[in-house]
Amino acid sequence: MRTSQYLISTLKETPASAEVVSHQLMLRAGLVRNVASGLYTWLPTGLKVLKKVENIVREEMERAGAIETLMPMVQPADLWEESGRWDDYGPELLRLNDRHQRPFVLGPTHEEVITKLVSNEIASYKQLPLNMFQIQTKFRDEIRPRFGVMRGREFLMKDAYSFHTSDQCLKETYQIMFDAYCRIFERLGLEFRPVIADNGSIGGEGSHEFHVLADSGEDDIAFSDGSDFAANVEKAEALAPAGERPAASAELAKVETPDAKTIDAVAKFLDVPATSTVKTLLVLGQAEEGETAPIIALVLRGDHELNEVKAENLPEIAAPLTFATEEQILAAAGCNAGSIGPVGLSIPVIVDRSAAHLADFVCGANEDGFHFTGANWDRDAQNYTIQDIRNVVEGDPSPCGRGNIVIKRGIEVGHIFQLGKKYADAMNCGVLMENGKHETLTMGCYGIGVSRIVAAAIEQNHDENGIKWPEAIAPFKAAIVPMNMHKSARVQETAEGLYAQLKQAGIEVLFDDRKERPGVMFADHELMGTPLLLIIGERNLDNKEIEVKNRITGEKTMVAIDKVMDLFS
């Protein structure tokens, strides 16, 4: 490709709207342009990268036995009514009508379409298992699109769906997908980790997320420093503290704590560490049919944070997790938030394992402006249950039993689920078995954020001059950068010759034939992250050499012109 026949849209200045480095560099290097909030045009260079990611994903999916399909982005509402998600899926689902006022949605995912397809096309157990994937645009009307293509509303996703007649078969395919994902991210040249994940509302057995590690990530990942355990913090189990709970030694005493409404304020006022206080949060419980939701108290150690996912996965708690309003708090506890405590509370109480291990703790007295000191479980507060409802923190023992927890940020680029029968049940998707009986299928689903990977790769691979693409996804393998080609016939001849050879060999090379000063060319190619710069200058031609600069290492080497092709073998 010659630059004169190509579009290079580099920017010297960083657009003000770009916050994270990958977004800034994607704009500056001319990979994408913003069209509206969360919507992007992929410019030629960006598209080259996107296609490379896509191809690696496709190759590995096919190698793993999945077969490619393509489903429509616009889907009829009745499919979503059949699965129940027309009502369950919130405003992220963009709904629209056609000219006949028939309702449709823009597909945020394709379980409905694929399940319907399989239910129509597959009639016998002999045709299974089946694993189909597509690489296609998704639309999710995100609350807050941000970070460029990292969290766009329209994005490119690889989604695969597998169908089975047994859990055992599902588990086998799940493992095959797990391994395929590892190969994909290895080939992409990214530092990644598979982590145990929450299944969310889908339920089912197993689920792993694949995270690219980067400080700008939106998820917290808990690692063990003593094993290869890794889990999303949403899912990482917080173990009960070791040993028996210490015996009560203090008397329960009510103390005045004026204006101390937060744990920090209470701990400071009473001069005790936050670790010997508890905080009590009131949330809505699961409502019985036709009744109003009960209020449930959640008790945590003062320095800990509630894990909303763990909480809302408890059967007695309403999902999504909803905090009680001020009026509900006043009615249930007899005081305002800031003075609630488990002592004498007449609503159901769920205590976190760590809070349940405390003795002689400080808690709210259910009376504005007062707290208890010396409170103890069983003696002062009864009728509670103990659950794991907090986020793990650094230094906690790993739930795997080896090592301690370390927390890092990650960008979720893949997620695999064992779905079970949720969709197959709802959409009556089954086959006839060997014994002639009808069997509902068990499903798995496997997603990869293709466009997000491009941003994640940049987060992991850049420096002050621009992007440093991993070789597998670089838009060009090399750039020919001639010095003042218009002044030197020798330079031009060498550059043209090299370009012809590289093209002949099928190597993707960008020939910078612009009449620009060297500095401009260097800056552009480094910004765009081309792995190898082939610098052709008059001063090296007497030795029949050119200079080769490696973008990743910064290393410059002199290479004989007739040996240049060896760099690509």
Added chain:
RNA sequence: CGGUGAUUAGCGCAGCUUGGUAGCGCACUUGGUUUGGGUCCAAGGGGUCGUAGGUUCAAAUCCUACAUCACCGACCA
């Protein structure tokens, strides 16, 4: 959804307080100059100042509404 801020040329910004013919840098065009790390000089082109309404002799500037964009928050006992 709540909070904050922004909206003036393709990009980055000034001008607004105190109303009076719309500016700067980058980019772009032309000519010259320079040429192994974003040269320098000169001359140009490009803007319904987000939209609608209001106040005024006069509005980018003051007022009202709306729209769009961005950031923060959605851990609060």
